[in-house]
Amino acid sequence: GENVEQHPSTLSVQEGDSAVIKCTYSDSASNYFPWYKQELGKRPQLIIDIRSNVGEKKDQRIAVTLNKTAKHFSLHITETQPEDSAVYFCAATASGGGADGLTFGKGTHLIIQP
Amino acid sequence: KAGVTQTPRYLIKTRGQQVTLSCSPISGHRSVSWYQQTPGQGLQFLFEYFSETQRNKGNFPGRFSGRQFSNSRSEMNVSTLELGDSALYLCASSPAGRRAEAFFGQGTRLTVV
Numbered sequence: 001g002e003n004v005e006q007h008p009s010t011l012s013v014q015e016g017d018s019a020v021i022k023c024t025y026s027d028s029a030s031n032y033f034p035w036y037k038q039e040l041g042k043r044p045q046l047i048i049d050i051r052s053n054v055g056e057k058k059d060q061r062i063a064v065t066l067n068k069t070a071k072h073f074s075l076h077i078t079e080t081q082p083e084d085s086a087v088y089f090c091a092a093t094a095s096g097g098g099a100d101g102l103t104f105g106k107g108t109h110l111i112i113q114p
Numbered sequence: 115k116a117g118v119t120q121t122p123r124y125l126i127k128t129r130g131q132q133v134t135l136s137c138s139p140i141s142g143h144r145s146v147s148w149y150q151q152t153p154g155q156g157l158q159f160l161f162e163y164f165s166e167t168q169r170n171k172g173n174f175p176g177r178f179s180g181r182q183f184s185n186s187r188s189e190m191n192v193s194t195l196e197l198g199d200s201a202l203y204l205c206a207s208s209p210a211g212r213r214a215e216a217f218f219g220q221g222t223r224l225t226v227v
Contacts, residue, residue, distance in 0.1 A: 001173075032214040042120075043204070043218040044157070087159060093214050101147055101159030101170055102216060 002027040004092050021063025021108045023090035024072040033066060033073045039086045065070050069077040083114055085112045118219035120205050126225045132193040135222045139186050139207030146188040147216060150178060151202040163188050195226045
């Protein structure tokens with residue numbers, strides 16, 4: 001089955017700086033890579049996703065890049081703000097038939113220092 | 115449009131008991147998946163239901179089961195509860211044609227004592 005590794009487990013950055021979270025996956029059949037943000041006591045919320053036919057996707061201050069050859073993908077947050085503090089999870093799955101659910105990384109606790 | 119609704123939000127059960135959790139998906143979503151979230155293991159896939167049929171199952175013992183009704187609402191059941199079953203149980207629904215896109219509910223916090 002799929003295995004997703006996520007690094008770092010904790011990331012502390014100064015407000016206004018950029019943050020990068022990296023994930024690797026093992027199953028070459030995976031073709032859908034979402035990122036979730038989970039604030040304390042709240043549900044995971046889908047913030048951005050990327051499919052394997054795309055190398056990069058941006059949404060305002062958030063971007064995700066995918067390198068299919070190396071089997072890794074990354075989340076980039078620019079101009080970080082206090083409300084970006086949360087736990088971020090990457091995930092991978094094969095979105096077509098035979099998908100066995102999302103396989104998640106262990107999460108990155110992002111701390112934005114004022 | 116209302117989001118995914120899970121009930122109850124909190125549960126305390128005794129070891130050996132059984133428990134049933136409920137999930138109402140976003141209107142129009144027919145696929146419902148369940149995940150277990152713990153500090154040690156993170157988010158782990160339990161099973162997925164579509165049109166009242168279990169489509170996929172994760173690596174959990176048979177004590178964990180689920181079902182889906184004709185209105186797409188889903189329940190999961192855990193029998194013979196163990197202390198290690200204490201976790202946040204999250205339900206997610208997915209839109210037709212975009213099966214992998216999961217929208218999560220607030221979860222049910224289960225504590226087994």
